Amino acid sequence: MCPEAAKNLIENDDRFEIICPLVSNSDIFVLKDENKIKKIAVTQNRFYQEKIIKDEYGAKVQAYPMIYSSLPYALEKGRVDGIIIDSIKALKLNGQKKALSINKNYPSYVLVIKKKFKKDKKFKEFINNYNKSVMELKNKDRIKNSIEDYKKIKLSNEEVEQWLKLKVKFFLIPQREY
Template identity: 35%
Template sequence: MKGGVFAFALLSFVMAAVVGLFSMESEERTPSGIRIGAPDDSAGLVIHCIVGGSGFEAGKIASDYDPYVMKDCCAGTSEWAFGTNRLDVALMCPDAARRLVEKSSMFEIAGPAVLNSDVLVIRPGAVPKRIGIAHRRFYQERLVTEWFTSGCSVVPMLPASLPFAFERGVVDAVVVDVLKAFALSGERISVRRSGADVVTYVLVARKDFTASPVHRQFMERYERVVRELGDAENLARALEGYKAVRWTDREVEEWKRLNVRFVFPPKAGA
């Protein structure tokens, strides 16, 4: 099985190179408005709605927004995009955001954006020994070590590799985004334990952007979208437009059980 883990580590490296090439190609385009870094998972739903893909009132088409899809916020190319002023604002995991603000005083964390969107999926009947997590997301490693105090090893890999590794039996459990968790067969466990929420995404912005007039407009729109997504019907409709998946009451109730929530971060400087 060690060979299998090594193979997946190698696969993750190759995929990282491919994603990096794709990202660099995308970054060469000329932006036409506010440049927003958006994950391709549940957190990206907020940005999808902001730029006009929601189908409800808060998400009317906004031509002044220029979204940039980040396949992995912890990848070097995503952090580089911010560092070279190619993004104005983005949703990033806490670890990636912390690395960014530690490297440069040009950026700041506005506050939490998504809570509890990571889900632990365990193979049916399995006693986890190897648990896959997203690479460079050290908060996930801390969570796993809190849940399983001994006898488990953590296997970091690209987020895109986690479902495949789980299905092929390379790992017994994975920590994945809630949307990926819904597609896996296994026991789904919320990362929220003992009543404490886990911040899985934060809103990060360039300080010069937060001082601009368009920042206030963006934040007002952001707040309206978050409020609208708090309604189950709006959430289901927005997800259908975002990922082309139709949700039933069962999926909505599972979302609630897992305590996944979008929250509005405080305005910078407020």
């Protein structure tokens, strides 16, 4: 779950809690022309994306909130000069793909669970299986196969290399008593 939705959930339902970050830097810029940026579309209510634009470009570039599914269309039709979108969804989009920041990590997804689930042995099994999967994703061929299976697309080795340069990070869930 994205950090803002997770925060909203736990503020409104005390049965849930955030355990840890799972992924950082999965959102990226897709730009028409990096030298001509005035407006970048972001997903509405993802305020951290607006902060990212300010951090990266200052006040000279406007964040333009819109529905997530319309981001690629807005870019393609020239309504905006760039978008912030999930790196997996960006793979087949036209445009310059750029990591959000070289010097910072932006949490993209966090693990949210029901508090009572922490005591269930299935939670421990989930942690073990998830962590095993994260370790497998250190292998370039495994990443390629996983993305291809998930998106039902074929990727060239060049596209996989480009995705790896975006510095998407998968975190292990700490093995401890919850």
